[in-house]
Amino acid sequence: MAYEAILYDVRDRIATITLNRPDRLNAWTRQMAGELRDAMHKASADDGVRAILLTGAGRGFCAGADMNLLSGLSASKGASHADEVPAPRGVPAGGSQRPDFQLPNTYFPAIPKPILGAINGPCAGLGFVVSLFCDFRFAAESAVFTTAFAQRGLIAEHGISWTLPRLVGLPNAADLLYSARKVRADEALRLGIVQRVVPDARLIDAARDYLKAMADTVSPRSLAVMKRQIWDGMFQSLAEANVTADHEMALSLASDDFKEGVAHFLEKRAPQFTGR
Known part of the structure; x- marks a missing residue:
């Protein structure tokens, strides 16, 4: 499939997937969701790929759902959100088989390769949800996180009420969800949302260096099994x-x-x- 809303590149056994709507801070659309899922499955099936890097083009990771989409949902008085995402695809070989990880926005744990989110700039709403399903996250110093939902009259969507408390604890998750306040990279590191903060200009290089060492020195079979153990183990x-x-x-x-x-x-x- 030809991609328009994302970029896909494989080098040094790392598949780099870039959300590519920089003029809209990579705001989420149905097309982006479908292309991202296709690219994740493509990387999963490629024996030449050992790890996956997910980032955003331009000055942000993902500003959340495109406001035009939200406006349309508001005008239709709550039209089914399921109509805005592609139908689920098959489970990648070697990935988790749990139905919990087969939904349109929860499938990253079923991809049997490590996924690192390189968070450059704003990461909000649905963009924040997506980032939390990565196995780990590096943040640029300029990164800013916000759940945003409460400020839009929405709720904790697509499983963030499950992922966020497991990363930061229940009181911190409640704080971030109820207040929708902005969290900068240094606080995100303290809370455990991200595992590393690096200068903006070094973000992609630092992420690639980390994944390349993994691709070069550890067993991809071990990685696939351990990823399944970790995510399935929470149940x-x-x-x-x-x-x-x-x-x-x-x-x-x-x-x-x-x-x-x-x-x-x-x-x-x-x-x-x-x-x-």
Whole structure:
């Protein structure tokens, strides 16, 4: 599929997906949602891709839903939001099979490759929701986060009432949702929304350096399994998580990547993992 609302590039085994409506601060549209999902599945299916970088073009990550869309929904007195997003697609091989992670805006955990959100500038509303489904986030010093929903007469949408408290705790999540106040990068780091803050000019390079080290040195099979364990584990008891781990450990011990993991260490050379 030809992309108009996003950019897609693969280099150094990193797929970079860029929300590309810079004149609108990458405000979210139905087209952008569909193209992003297609690109995520494309990266998932590409054996030449080990990690995914998600960012925004221009001076912002995503300013939330396009106001023209919100205006149209208001005029139609609450037309079904489901009409504004594409139908769900199949689950990528190796990803989580939980139905929780198959919805139009919750599917990132089902992508069996690490997703890093590089937050450049404003990250608001639906843009904030999307960023929280990334596995981790780096922020530019100029990044600003806001839930925004309460200031639009809306609610905590698309699962942010589930993701945000798990990252920052219930009282902090309530603060950010109820007040819709703006959170700058340094506070986002303290709260645990982002894992690193870097100068604006270094954001993409820092994100790529981090992902390239991951792509070059760790087993893609291990990454896929651990990602599934982490996200599925939030629905499991400790006993269930341990049973899953024992099963996955037995499978990993029989894998080619395990053999390579031992061999490259003993032979003191760079690993050549295949994901098998």
